[in-house]
Amino acid sequence: MLRAQINPHFLFNALNTLYAIAMKENSEKTADGIQKLGDMMRFMLHENHQNRIPLAKEIEYLHNLISIQELRLDENQQIELKINLQNPDREVFIAPMLLNPFGENAFNTASVSAMRPGLTLRLRTIQNTFFQSAQQLSPQK
Known part of the structure; x- marks a missing residue:
């Protein structure tokens, strides 16, 4: 459903940009949160379509x-x-x-x-x- 509403390529590029900004500003906690959110989104987009x-x-x-x-x-x-x-x-x-x-x-x-x-x-x-x-x-x- 998310894939149909948002272009995943755009979403991950935006998350990568936010991650880079957080790292540049020495906000490792924020960067880590952004990275984990990206991992969760990848999981939802790719793994979610399998039976097991x-x-x-x-x-x-x-x-x-x-x-x-x-x-x-x-x-x-x-x-x-x-x-x-x-x-x-x-x-x-x-x-x-x-x-x-x-x-x-x-x-x-x-x-x-x-x-x-x-x-x-x-x-x-x-x-x-x-x-x-x-x-x-x-x-x-």
Whole structure:
């Protein structure tokens, strides 16, 4: 759908220009966010059309989503992704964008100002079943 509305070549050229400006201005945090956004857009444009993709690619997308969300947090706030795969050496394939709602919903339900000290997202497999959970961490008293 995005491909039909925006010329991907233009979009990636614009992101590359913004990345170069951020680097020129010594804004590494902004440049990193732009680069991760570009990676996410490439994933959505290219990987999204396949029936199944490696879980590792989906997890990389989730890491990029987390990194972008972390840009708006204070330094004392953190987001942690814990992954526990029963057979980590076995390549697992899943439907593309399967983890996206999990990641986005975790941030939609967790108010940024209330994220003290942070949020933990967990992915695990038990006997070929995939589980995911999000937990808001409580401030220590």
